[in-house]
Each structure stands twice: as C-alpha cells, then as structure tokens.
Amino acid sequence: MKVLVGVKRVLDPQVKARVNADKTGIDLTNAKMTMNPFDENAVEEAIRLKEAGTVEEIVALSIGAAKSEETLRNALALGADRAILVQTDETLEPLAIAKIFKAIVDEEQPNLVMVGKQAIDDDCNQTGQMLSALLDWPQATFASKLEINGDTAKVTREVDAGLESIDVNMPAVVTVDLRLNEPRYASLPNVMKAKRKPLDKKALADLGLDTANRMTTLEVMEPPARDAGVLVETVSELVNKLKNEAKVI
C-alpha cells in the first residue's frame, strides 16, 4: 500500500503571529517556520503503518514556495521515502490546494491520503474534506485512531461530544488530530540521509489547473486587546470581586 501525506510549512506554533505594517497579512520576515504540527502526526502515522508492514511507500507532498523543500526534507528525515514539491509563491486557498493534491493522486495512485486536520496559519480545516470530494473517496476527519483492515479502515474521530467511531472504504482521505500519535524527532544520520532521498519539483503552472483564489483579503487586523486585570491576594477577595464588581456569580 502507498500513502501520500501532505505537509505544509507554517509559522512555528510557539511564535506569536503579528500583523504586518500594511495590514495585508502576518509578518513572516525572518520568522521561525516549521512543519504544520498536525502534518507531523500524519507523517508519524504513515511511518508507523510502514513499520507495521501495512504500507510499502510514503510519498510526502508540499505545495508552496521554494523553502517548502525544508519541510519536505524534514518529512524525508522522519521516514518518508520520496517527496514532491509543487512550487508556487502564491497563497492558495484550500480548494486550489485540494485540486493540486488530486492531480498528484491521479499520478501517484496512493491507497490512502493523510493530511493534518487544519493548518495553524489560516485555521481553515478544509483541504482533506475537499480532496476526498474531488476524488469521490470517503473521508475520515479529526482522526485520533486509525486501523486499516484491508479494504476498510476503522477510524476514531475526536468530535465535540466525545469519540466517534466510523468505518470507511479504502482508498480514503484521513485528516488527523494531535492525539493520533506522538511524532518522533529526526535523528542526525537520518537528516543526512534525507538529503539524498528523491525530491521531485514541479511548477504549479505545468499542472494546468484552475487554482484562482475565490477570496480577496481586504485587511488583516490585530484582534481587540483585553484590558489589563488585577491581582487579588486572597480567595475571599476574589469571590467578593466576582460577586460585587464583575457580578458574574
């Protein structure tokens, strides 16, 4: 079985995002970038499936600027076998990303696609669902457990009510949640080996797809700030303030 995993290069989750001077987006100059955390879980799951003998080949796909090669090298160092970079400097919407994924799926014919449930930059939570629609495959979103049994997979999904269990036919698109597994770190020898693993670069224009954005970002703003609060000395002072000042209890 072959798995395609999606990896996106994003601002490191520990770094606080700041709006740029002309209010068109986030200032990413010299910012620390990393693999989208949810995608790390997708890569990890693919590696575990390979270690378990369920999967023979892991192909990592990233769509983005030339620097996304770093993110792909990271995926290769972790254990992906091959990588594909579809290069573009445009910020594409999930619909366009899903169309590009579909083109690569048509070429590569994987039995399973895994992507993070959302990217921590645009927080869209769309790409996996859109891809499965375009492929006419089933989807299993927000997965915290995945069991593949031949032609079907049993997936535990993190939903608002608790944990939901579904069965999907294979091939399928699975979007993964953070509790699916604990991602490993790449060892230094594997980082070195990853430099020689195959990485295929494609120009977006060569795919011949309509990836035009449907949305225009008119402005990016700072969220409203909260007023500074006060420190209280004792629990009874706290209770008193909640009753008489904030009037919330």
Place this chain on the structure above:
Amino acid sequence: MTVLVIAEHENGALAGATLHTITAAQQIGGDLDVLVAGSDCAAAAQAAAAVAGVSRVRVADDASLTGYMAENMADLIVSIAADYSHVLAPATTFGKNFMPRAAALLDVSQISEISAVISADTFERPIYAGNAMAKVQSSDSIKLITVRTTKFDAASAEGGSATVEDVAAAADTGKSRFVGVAASESDRVELTSASIVISGGRGMQSGDNFPMLERVADKLGAAVGASRAAVDAGFVPNDYQVGQTGKVIAPDLYIAVGISGAIQHLAGMKDSKTIVAINKDSEAPIFQVADYGLVADLFDAVPELENEL
C-alpha cells in the same frame, strides 16, 4: 436571496450552535431556510420551525443520514444548493466535517469560522489561533460558510412559525458507515453553552484531582473544561479541551486553574467576559488576559474557593 442554515441537532432538540448560526444568517439578510437532516428528526424539525425568523424548514429524514456522514450530507446539500445564495453551518465538528466537502463539490471556496458579517459577500474571520482577524470578500456565486458560534447571539427558539417540507435524501454513497459515539456522561451543563466554566490544566497533576473542580462547578452551575496538556495526560476526555483545536467558548466567567495560557489555549477562551486565573507562577502568560489573577497553589486555593461559595 435565500440563506440556508444546516441545523445541528441531537435527540429531537436543536443544538445551541444552530441558534447562533441562525443569527449570523439573519445578519446576511434575505429569507431563511433551515435544513434538518438526520434519521428520526421530526421533533428537531418542529423545533427549527419555532425559531424566530425562519421561513421554511426542509427535512431530510432518512436512515442513510444516521451519524451525519459527510459523504451523504454533502450530496444532500449539493442537491438543494441552487436555491440559495449562502449556506451556513456551525463551525463545530458537525459542520466542519461536511461543509468543505459540499463546497468542493460545488467548486466554491469555504469561508471558515466567520466571526462577523460585514456584508453579503464580506466577512471577518480569525486566523493564526485568533492572533489576527482577516476581512475577506468572496466572489463565489454560492457562499459556503461555517460560523464561530461564540461571536453571534442565539436566535430566539420561540416565536417562529415556519412551514415544514420534506426533502429527499441523496442516494446513500455507501462509502462510510457510522459505528457509534462514546460520549462522556455528565449531568453538568454542556461546555459550549455554560455561562460559567472552570478548567484545569497540567497543574492539576492527575484526573483524580478534577473532582475538586467539579465540586466548585456544581456550586456555580458551571461546566468543567481542560487544557490540551490535561487531556493528553489522560486526566479528562477529549471533549473537555478548550482551545484552537478543541472547543471555542466565551462564557460570562472562565476560571483557569493550573493552566499556563499558551496561545493555543487562549484561542479557545479569550472572548470570555470575565477571566480568572489561579496559578502558582506569577509569570504565567494566563495572567496577561485575566481580569482577576490569584497567584497561589491551586491545591490550597480551589478547596478554599469551594468553601467561600
């Protein structure tokens, strides 16, 4: 112009999230239809018809919609989408699951988790865990939108008298099957609808210490939540998680106990009206958003709080 809201409902009752989504739809304007899809959902359809401002309820009551599997839900939405300028669903795990699928089938983008309606084609939405707000304008002919429910008041559940009509479910794709939900049992109010929430973090040390928070919660009529660290450590189930990747809530009072206040946690609670932080580390970032901070050991402060209430 007619706007469609996809109702989230369970056991014959509308979810609170649906009422908030209806308010967002009303801000867009036009006539308002509600789709109630599921199996045995006649009671939920009646509840939707009673919501103020709804003109028509369309009911797809079919066994193939059990568990709201995304494939069948998306096909159903696509089958009626031509009647609408906008299709809205709450940005809960219910709506987030099938809405992007329907959008892709219609070849339109989805506008995720809107926090404000500026006009019929322009919306505001949080990005980067709420560290920035983007104002976006959509050029799609049908706008598929999920709604951040905390940013819109609940529509009144009474006073409406919508017509109720059946609509045929789409053919079952057979691609996926609902097996079941293991929901946590609790008599307490639900996290997303509670007006007071008390949450515990890694500082709680163990799930065995959560009853301490539960006793305070019971005195206040509050719900109990948690940070991701507390859920990851197995102190409490996943549905307790508040944050960027858990639930987004905005109660009147949020009490964070033994929670440091990471960006991803703040993303889920910083719109709360009043925030209280109890933490032994005076440098913890949670104090930067707290209206009232108490630097204390939670194992002293929480029992004391219970006694003072």
